[in-house]
Amino acid sequence: MTLVSVPVIAAILFSSHTYAKGTDFDINAMPVSDAVSLLWNQVLHKPFMLSPELAADTRKLTFHISPDNDEREFITRYLLNMNIKVTTKKGVDYISSFTPPAPRPHLVNYVYTPRYRSVGYLTRSLSMLFNDDTGVTVKASDSQANQSPQDKAGFMSNDSDTLVFRGTPQQVAQLKDVLPLVDTRASxxxxxxxxxxxxxxxxxxxxxxxxxxxxxxxxxxxxxxxxxxxxxxxxxxxxxxxxxxxxxxxxxxxxxxxxxxxxxxxxxxxxxxxxxxxxxxxxxxxxxxxxxxxxxxxxxxxxxxxxxxxxxxxxxxxxxxxxxxxxxENGVNNxxxxxxxxxxxxxxxxxxxxxxxxxxxxxxxxxxxxxxxxxxxxxxxxxxxxxxxxxxxxxxxxxxxx
Incomplete structure (x- = not known):
C-alpha cells in the first residue's frame, strides 16, 4: 500500500486552475503555512506574503467550503477567527497575525461611606492595589483614553464624603475585603x-x-x-x-x-x-x-x-x-x-x-x-x-x- 500525504492529496484534488464560486472542497488538519500556500495558489490565484511567525505556526486548519460560499470571504473570515488578518496592497495579499483588543470587562459600581478615614486617604492607600495589572487605575490609562466614562474603571471620587469605585465584580469583592483593614481609626x-x-x-x-x-x-x-x-x-x-x-x-x-x-x-x-x-x-x-x-x-x-x-x-x-x-533702620522703611x-x-x-x-x-x-x-x-x-x-x-x- 502506498501512503500519500495530506498536502499531496489536496493538490491532486485541486489540480484545476480555475475555482469560481460554487466549488465544494475540504481541508482537514493542514498546517497554517501549507493551507495558505494551497488556498492562495490553487483557489484564490493571487500573490501573497506570509509573515515569518505564521510559517512556524503549528495550528491545524480544518474546514469545508460548500458551493454557495464565496471562497475569499469564507477563507478570510476563517483566518480572522484565528487572529490572522489579510490586507491587500498593490494587488498582493499580506497575511499576518494580530493581537485582538481585550474584551471590555463587565464593570459594576460600589459605594462606600468611610467610618474613620477620608476618601482621599482611602483612594491614595488603595490605588496601588488596583493598577494596570488588574485593569483598574485611579486615572484613565492610554488604552482607556477613547473609552466613555462608563467603560473606565477606578475610584470615581476623591474629595467627597463617599467613596465610589467602579470595577469588575472580582475587584469589588477584593476592595470589600481590604477596606476594613485600611479604614481604621487614626492613631x-x-x-x-x-x-x-x-x-x-x-x-x-x-x-x-x-x-x-x-x-x-x-x-x-x-x-x-x-x-x-x-x-x-x-x-x-x-x-x-x-x-x-x-x-x-x-x-x-x-x-x-x-x-x-x-x-x-x-x-x-x-x-x-x-x-x-x-x-x-x-x-x-x-x-x-x-x-x-x-x-x-x-x-x-x-x-x-x-x-x-x-x-x-x-x-x-x-x-x-x-x-x-x-x-x-535701612532698606524699606515702611x-x-x-x-x-x-x-x-x-x-x-x-x-x-x-x-x-x-x-x-x-x-x-x-x-x-x-x-x-x-x-x-x-x-x-x-x-x-x-x-x-x-x-x-x-x-x-x-x-x-x-
Missing part, C-alpha cells in the same frame, strides 16, 4: 511642652548645660544628638509636671509658652502665641492706579509638630520659632524687619517619654561706663557684660488610648 498623641527662655552668661554656660545640671542626680536620663538641635536629653519620668516644678525653682528659666496639642498621626499641630503684623506686599495697577497689597505675618512663639506613629515609636518633626518685628530664631528637628520617642531640647541661642554684648561726668575720663571705669539667651524645650508625647 493620635497628646503633646505637652514647656518652652523656656534661659538667661545665662559666659560662666554659666549654655541653657542646655544648666538644664542637665538641674536634672543630674534627680532623674535618670540619657544624652543624645539630633538633627537641627545640637543635643537632647531623654527621660522616662512619668510626669512632665515634675520637671516644670524643678525648672521653676531656678530664676534663670522663664516660661515663654506651654503648648498642649492633640495631633493625629501624619497631620500637623500648630501652637501660636503672638500677633499678626501687617507688612507691605507687592504693588499692582488697576485702571492706571497703584494698589499696595498688605500681607500679615505671624510673630511671637510658634510651635509646630508633625507626628508619625507606629507600634513602638513616635517620630516627631518639630519646628520652633520665636520672632518679633522691629523698626526698619515695612518692619522680622527678627526670628527658628530651628527644625526630627526625633523618635517611646510612648510617655520626655525629651529636653536646646539650640536656639542669642548672644548680646553690652558696654557701660561708670564715673562722674565732671571728672576726667581717666578717672571713670568701663565694664563689659556678655549675656546669652537660650531656648530650652521640654516635651512629652503620649498615645491616646482608644
Amino acid at each position: 493620635e498623641i497628646d503633646v505637652t511642652a514647656y518652652v523656656y527662655e534661659v538667661n545665662t552668661n559666659e560662666r554659666n554656660g549654655s541653657g542646655f548645660a544648666l538644664a542637665a545640671k538641674l536634672l543630674n542626680g534627680r532623674f535618670d536620663f540619657r544624652l543624645g544628638t539630633g538633627e537641627g538641635y545640637g543635643n537632647f536629653i531623654k527621660l522616662s519620668t512619668p510626669s512632665i509636671e515634675a520637671l516644670y516644678e524643678l525648672f521653676r525653682t531656678d530664676s534663670r528659666f522663664s516660661v515663654v509658652s506651654a503648648p498642649r496639642l492633640r495631633v493625629i498621626s501624619g497631620d500637623e499641630g500648630k501652637f501660636n502665641v503672638g500677633a499678626s503684623v501687617p507688612v507691605l506686599g507687592s504693588v499692582s495697577y488697576q485702571d492706571r492706579n497703584a494698589v499696595q497689597s498688605v500681607d500679615y505675618h505671624d510673630s511671637g512663639v510658634i510651635f509646630t509638630v508633625r507626628p508619625s506613629i507606629t507600634n513602638d515609636l513616635i517620630t516627631l518633626r518639630i519646628q520652633q520659632q520665636i520672632s518679633n518685628f522691629a523698626k526698619t 515695612s518692619p524687619t522680622l527678627i526670628k530664631r527658628e530651628v527644625k528637628t526630627a526625633v523618635s520617642l517611646k510612648d510617655g517619654e520626655i525629651i529636653v531640647l536646646s539650640g536656639l541661642a542669642e548672644n548680646k554684648t553690652s558696654d557701660a561706663n561708670t564715673g562722674f561726668t565732671f571728672l576726667p575720663k581717666s578717672w571713670s571705669g568701663r565694664s563689659k557684660d556678655n549675656t546669652k539667651t537660650d531656648i530650652v524645650i521640654i516635651l512629652q508625647v503620649r498615645k491616646v488610648q482608644e
Whole structure:
C-alpha cells in the first residue's frame, strides 16, 4: 500500500486552475503555512506574503467550503477567527497575525461611606492595589483614553464624603475585603511642652548645660544628638509636671509658652502665641492706579509638630520659632524687619517619654561706663557684660488610648 500525504492529496484534488464560486472542497488538519500556500495558489490565484511567525505556526486548519460560499470571504473570515488578518496592497495579499483588543470587562459600581478615614486617604492607600495589572487605575490609562466614562474603571471620587469605585465584580469583592483593614481609626498623641527662655552668661554656660545640671542626680536620663538641635536629653519620668516644678525653682528659666496639642498621626499641630503684623506686599495697577497689597505675618512663639506613629515609636518633626518685628533702620522703611530664631528637628520617642531640647541661642554684648561726668575720663571705669539667651524645650508625647 502506498501512503500519500495530506498536502499531496489536496493538490491532486485541486489540480484545476480555475475555482469560481460554487466549488465544494475540504481541508482537514493542514498546517497554517501549507493551507495558505494551497488556498492562495490553487483557489484564490493571487500573490501573497506570509509573515515569518505564521510559517512556524503549528495550528491545524480544518474546514469545508460548500458551493454557495464565496471562497475569499469564507477563507478570510476563517483566518480572522484565528487572529490572522489579510490586507491587500498593490494587488498582493499580506497575511499576518494580530493581537485582538481585550474584551471590555463587565464593570459594576460600589459605594462606600468611610467610618474613620477620608476618601482621599482611602483612594491614595488603595490605588496601588488596583493598577494596570488588574485593569483598574485611579486615572484613565492610554488604552482607556477613547473609552466613555462608563467603560473606565477606578475610584470615581476623591474629595467627597463617599467613596465610589467602579470595577469588575472580582475587584469589588477584593476592595470589600481590604477596606476594613485600611479604614481604621487614626492613631493620635497628646503633646505637652514647656518652652523656656534661659538667661545665662559666659560662666554659666549654655541653657542646655544648666538644664542637665538641674536634672543630674534627680532623674535618670540619657544624652543624645539630633538633627537641627545640637543635643537632647531623654527621660522616662512619668510626669512632665515634675520637671516644670524643678525648672521653676531656678530664676534663670522663664516660661515663654506651654503648648498642649492633640495631633493625629501624619497631620500637623500648630501652637501660636503672638500677633499678626501687617507688612507691605507687592504693588499692582488697576485702571492706571497703584494698589499696595498688605500681607500679615505671624510673630511671637510658634510651635509646630508633625507626628508619625507606629507600634513602638513616635517620630516627631518639630519646628520652633520665636520672632518679633522691629523698626526698619535701612532698606524699606515702611515695612518692619522680622527678627526670628527658628530651628527644625526630627526625633523618635517611646510612648510617655520626655525629651529636653536646646539650640536656639542669642548672644548680646553690652558696654557701660561708670564715673562722674565732671571728672576726667581717666578717672571713670568701663565694664563689659556678655549675656546669652537660650531656648530650652521640654516635651512629652503620649498615645491616646482608644
